[in-house]
Amino acid sequence: MTKYKMHVLVCGGTGCRSSASDLLLENLRTEVENHKLSNDVKVLMTGCFGFCEKGPIVKVMPDNTFYTQVKPEDAAEIVNEHLIKGRKVTRLLYENPETSEHVGDSEKIEFYRKQLRIALRNCGFINPENIDEAIARDGYQALGKVLTELTPEAAIDIIKKSGLRGRGGGGFPTGLKWEMTHKSKGDQKYVVCNADEGDPGAFMDRSILEGDPHSVVEAMAICGYCTGASQGLVYIRAEYPLAVERLRIAIAQAREYGLLGENILETNFSFDIDIRYGAGAFVCGEETALIHSMEGLRGEPTVKPPFPSQSGYLGKPTTVNNVETYANIAPIILKGAEWFSSIGTEKSKGTKVFALAGKINNVGLIEVPMGTTLREVIFEIGGGIKNGKKFKAVQTGGPSGGCLTEKHLDTPIDYDNLIANGSMMGSGGMIVMDEDDCxxxxxxxxxxxxxxxxxxxxxxxxxxxxxxxxxxxxxxxxxxxxxxxxxxxxxxxxxxxxxxxxxxxxxxxxxxxxxxxxxxxxxxxxIDHKCPAGKCKSMMKYSIIPENCVGCTACARNCPVNAISGERKQTHFIDSHICIKCGACIERCKFNAIVVN
Amino acid sequence: MTKVKTLADLKKLKDKLQEKVKLREKGLDAENHVQIKVAMATCGIASGAKVIMEFLIEELDKRNIEAVVTQTGCMGYCFAEPTIEVTLPGQTPVVFGYVDVRKADEIIEKYIKNGELVDGIIPQNYETIDNN
CATH class of the missing domain: 1.20.1440.230 (NADH-ubiquinone oxidoreductase 51kDa subunit, iron-sulphur binding domain)
Structure with missing residues (x-):
């Protein structure tokens, strides 16, 4: 068996392929063969590196060399110089735009990684059903710190100074919300986690609960300490069975370790969490409706004020935060308000998780610092539009948001910019549309x-x-x-x-x-009764081009509503008043005689 | 499980567990220890991650390869589910996407046994906060 000494990875993302990375791969393989290196070096194609702007990308392992904008004709030089003589090809190395230095080692490329994962720090890393793995990754340390070193006021102050705003959509400052509940008087207070994620195309909260439920459990306990609540409630939709299951396991394990329950870490703070199931009504994502639903009433909103911080669940002061908001709490406590507020824009701090969906190559879950532009998200991390189509719009904020277009691509994403442009942050769904969408x-x-x-x-x-x-x-x-x-x-x-x-x-x-x-x-x-994207069926008109029609009757025989008439070997005719635009005739016609316009 | 009573206890526990995870990752028996994580969020499972996880556990056992296979949450590469992350002893983790049974078999035979990378690698394109 052969043991390869080196691997050459060529980016096979759509962006790089459109700049001839396939040919580059071919050339590299040929060169490797010509130099009889096939037993030592393996050339292969990988997924998108998320750096399409500088593509095609080539990475050489194990020395982590990162080449950018490599052309097919550069293959010989890479093989001759780097693979044989061990000298990196300087002119192809990534160039640091600030210092104009060529950086050889991809670990040292600062701008390479557009994504920063704070809320998703443990997702895809730990086993979500094992509290030990969460603890090994600093789980519950922030809770310990808050309980033993900080007063509720001091902890709230950290959250306030961090500039964290609610990730559920509205963007209300989290610290302020906690302070309001803290100041409200009540013999019993509640902490609620809003996991009623309902926007079409959004799955951020589900992924956090499925990948790192302890981050939410810990943050709810911290919130309980800060606001004076001893009971937490997670309102989660029953359509998320796996998230519910993992959350249930996390709560049970935290109880076993004594990280939930009476006198946590030998302090006089006690806190526990229960789960409440939602039936999947979108309106229950609204906090007053959510509270009513938990109370067993109809999931209908009521007028604010009174705010839940004053009178919420069962009329008691209640803090309602979104899953992703909670997932940010522990790192803020451990790393400090200044660290968090150094990330992002002036008024929107930290990062935001987005669920990228629609006509985009790399559908997935991403987390980027606030202020990242739509262009970076869609064309670099997202790998661009599917099938090389033209970008038309991106819908942010789900059914509450709006569409942003080409002219907004370079707008930094934050709460205020999105609103100024007629959309909103929402919970973080991003649905990309191309030229074919009406x-x-x-x-x-x-x-x-x-x-x-x-x-x-x-x-x-x-x-x-x-x-x-x-x-x-x-x-x-x-x-x-x-x-x-x-x-x-x-x-x-x-x-x-x-x-x-x-x-x-x-x-x-x-x-x-x-x-x-x-x-x-x-x-x-x-005005024209036309759908420019060709999507609206009623605007379509099917007709037969007489010159192409041979009168084979295939279309007429397959029309489900008998809208096509014509004798055998004679030109056929479609009656547009009867036609239901199902397209069955086009599929059957072998002579390209039927057109839609 | 014993209760964690104080913050000092929690810190001790963390150190111990970190050591354990390190052991698992680096391995005392560094020559033979392989770690595999399978992304098992709803999306991954829907694309067949469960079958892949079972396949990996059974096949690695049959082929006498010392490996720890664990589940994890969403890695974010929904377009390429099922995804798995393979860490060979002393090496940086590699994520493979579009893993079906055939691909899983190829990964075992080529990458795990011989260190030979195969198609379907998804480069890690994010940074995460260091927790220390």
Missing amino acids: MVSVARFYLDFTVDESCGKCAPCRIGNKRLNEILDKIILGNGTEEDIDRLRYLGAVIKDTSLCGLGQTAPNPILSTLDNFMHEYLAHV
């Missing part, structure tokens, strides 16, 4: 969701959103008018102003932001 349909998709999920308590949300949805339907069916567009805008603004809770107040956002950014698509639908 923005009117996208808006309708999200509105469909909010109409479904509206609890029905207040009229603007219950009735208004339904009407918005009907207008969108009308436009998509090709019956819209320009007045309908004005109505969308007007009604959307009213719903935002008058709805009771966050769900209604943000529901029109997908429409308003697509109106702002893609007005031409709406106009194309209502």
Whole structure:
């Protein structure tokens, strides 16, 4: 058996492939063979390095050499110089943009890694069902520090100074929230973890609970100490069975170690956690609705104030934070407020976890410092758009957010910039759309969701959103008018102003932001009765090109609604009034005689 | 399990466990000890991670390879599930994506037995906070 001395890894990500990394791989293999190195060196293709801007990337192991922008013709030089003579090819090494120095060792490349994992620090690293592994990675040290060295006020102060803001979407300062509960009077207080993640395409909280449940358990106990609560409650949707199971195991193990329960670490602080299951209603992500649902009432929001910090679960002062917010707490306590606030932008500190989904190559879970641009997220970490299509928009903030377009690509992502651009942070779903997506349909998709999920308590949300949805339907069916567009805008603004809770107040956002950014698509639908992306079926018209039709009758025989007529060996005809645009005829036609426009 | 009574206890426990993890990672028996983590969040399991984990445990045992196979959470590479991370003694961990039974077999035969890397590597593209 051969033992390879060296491995040459060539990036096979889409970005690098489009700059000829396949050919480069071929050339490297040929060179290696020509020099009879095949027994010592193996050349292989890897996944995306997340550094597409400088691609194609070649990494040589075991010396960790990192070559950037390597062309197929550079293969000979790499093999001759580096592999045979042991001299790195300096001109191809990564160049530090600040010092213009060539960096040979990929471990030393500062800008190489765009991602920084704080909330996800243990995800994919520890066994989530074993508390020992969490403890080996500093689990519960922050709790120990808080209980023995800090007063609740001092700990709250650290969280306040860190600048941590709620990761569930609103971005309310976490320290301030804790302070409010701390100052509220009550014989019993509660700590609630909002794990009711419901945005389509979002899975950050699930991944944290499944990968590192102890980070949440520990932070809830810290919050309990800071606010004066002895009981924690995790509100989690029953659709997350694995997250529930792992959380349950984590709580049980923490109890066995005495890290939950009476007199934790021989202090007079006692704290325990229970799980409450949600039935998966989107509105229950809103904190007042969540509290009502936990109380056994209907999951409907109520007017704030009173805020939960004053009167929450069972009328007692309650702190509600999102899963990801909790996951940030322990590192802040251990590493300090200054460390945390040194990451991110002026008003948004730390990192944010995003679930990248949609028409993007590297669908996945990422964590980047606040202030990273959309371009870096989509084109470098995400590896660009699938199948080499053109980027059209990215939806952030789920059904409450909006679409950002090409012109926003270089905007640093933080709470305030996203709002200023008509979207919002939301919980961190990022759905990428390409040129084939119809923005009117996208808006309708999200509105469909909010109409479904509206609890029905207040009229603007219950009735208004339904009407918005009907207008969108009308436009998509090709019956819209320009007045309908004005109505969308007007009604959307009213719903935002008058709805009771966050769900209604943000529901029109997908429409308003697509109106702002893609007005031409709406106009194309209502004026030209055309869908520029070719998505809206009702706008399509199937017809037969007489010159190509040989009259084989294949289309007519397969049309489910008998919309096609014509004699054998004669040109056929599609009656567009009967046609349901199913596309069965196109699939059957061997003569390319049927077109859609 | 005994209760952790004081912060000092907790710190001691941490040191002990860190040592244990280190032992597991570096190995007393450095020549033969391999560590494999299988990403087993809902997404990984849905793509077949359970089958892969069982396969790895059984096959490594059958082929007399000393290895510790553990489950872990989401590594973030949803596009390439199931994903596994293999750490050979004294080496940096390598993540492999799109692991089916055939790929798992190839990883055992080529990488674990001979240190020969195979296709499907996912370069680590993030930094994590050092906890110390």
